[in-house]
Amino acid sequence: MKQKTDFQTFISYFKPHRRLFFLDLACALMISLIDLAFPFVSRWCMYTLLPNSIYKTFWMVMIIFLLAYLVRSFFTYIICYYGHTFGILVEADMRKDLFEHMQSLSYGYFDNNRIGQLMSRLTTDLFDITELAHHGPEDLFISTVTIIGSIIIMFTIEWRLALVIAIMIPVFILVVWKSRHSMSEASIRVKQKVAVINTDIESGLTGMKTAKAFANETIEQQKFNTSNDTYKISxxxxxxxxxxxNAIMEFFMCTLSLIVIAVGGALIMQGKMDTIDLITFSLYVSTFVNPVRKLSNFAELFANGTAGLHRFVELLNTKPQLEDRPDAKELTNVSGQIDIDHVSFAYEEDRNILTDIDLHIHPG
Known part of the structure; x- marks a missing residue:
């Protein structure tokens, strides 16, 4: 694992289930194309069909889009079901590898790490990684296709208004990137505190009988309250x-609609744009809402998922303190005789467990 980055390790779990992954992205692409087509076709209907009284074609177009939205709902079902199935399979593979690696670690590792902390790595962290595996690429893909497609179509309608919108998009992306960094750091702190509170819960519950026997309930409650308050703050x-x-994002969305109406209104006053094109732009701004919200969710998913992924890779890169040599030979023809001659052992240099032990056990 040390030859791989966190991202490379993450992507390696996609390979066994890549068919589901590409099915998810294909459905996401079709949804984006349907969403992009509606405002463009609506503009054509308002410019051509309705003014020329071509009502039959107009109603045919409406029926076609009704069918298209039925197909869109089917694609949404595939994304929700098979997309989450893909995430579950990735999570199961990662949990299997993590548990298998834990079993290879030395006793000393479990002396220095509480069970509650390890439990959080096998459950909470992997859940966040799963959400990133499923929703992350899908949301990013849908948002990118929809936003870029909308900008291109809007440039073909009225380049001046489209240019104003295109300038605002990089500003929003910069805000997302800045906010993501602070959210990622906060998410890592939350995961660390979740591990601590899991440890305290595990310790408190397993020792509940002893605490009650010695009337130590108050002390145990104080210990739990301390870790609970720390988690609450993080x-x-x-x-x-x-x-x-989210506050910055909502301000951006409201400002975008305001700017479209303001600049579009100014162009109409100058005779450089008509009302139908402004309606079309408004429809595309509405189309922007879902992708922008998906980017918002992606920022949160990315913060939580990468924090969990970092902890996952960190544990996988932890080497056992005791490892077989490359030329180690398998023990065969065991007779049952055990001879220990002057053996010393320690988990760490300053924590001796056995010192100069001699032991001889005969077969049987």
Whole structure:
């Protein structure tokens, strides 16, 4: 694993299930194309069919789009079901490898890491990675296709208004990138505190009988309250970063609609644009809403998922303290005789477990 980056490790789990992954992206592409087509065809209907009283063709177009939206709903079903199935399969493979690696680690690792912390790596962290595996590429793909497609079509309608919108998009992407960094850091802190509170819960529940026997319930409650408050603070910091991001995004969305109406109105006053084109632009701005919200969700998914992925790879890169030599030979023809001559052993240099032990056990 050390030869791979976190991203390369993540992508390697896609390969066994790549058919489901590409099916998910193909359906996402079809949904984007249907969403892009509606405002463009609506503009054609308002310019050509309705003014020329070609009503039969108009109703045929409406029926075709009704069927297209039925097909779109089917694609949505495939994305929801098979897309999540893909994420589940990736999660199961990662959990299998992680548990298998845990079994190869030395005793010393489990002395220094509590069970609750390891549980969070096998459950909470992997859930966030799964959400990133499914929704991340899908949301990013849909958003990219829809936004770029919308911009291209709008340039063919009225390049001046399209240019204003095109200038605003990079500004929004920059805001997303800046906010993602702060959310990622906050997410890592939350995951660390989740591991701590899981550890305290595991310790408190397994030792509940002992605590009750010695009337230590108050002390155990105080210990739990301390870790619970720490988790609460870190979670509030994450949602503070997320709230800042969402507030900026909502401001951008409202401002975009305002600018389209304002600039479009100015062009209409100058006779450089008509009302039908402005309606078409408004429809495309509405089409922007879902992709932009998907980018918002992607920023949160990316923050949580990469934090979990970093912890996943970090654990996979942890080497056992005791490993077989490359030329190690398998023990065969065992008779049952055990001889230990002057053996010393320690998990760490300053924590001796056995010192100069002699032991001889005869067969049987």
């Amino acid at each position: 979670k509030k910091q994450f949602h503070k970063a997320m709230g800042r991001f």
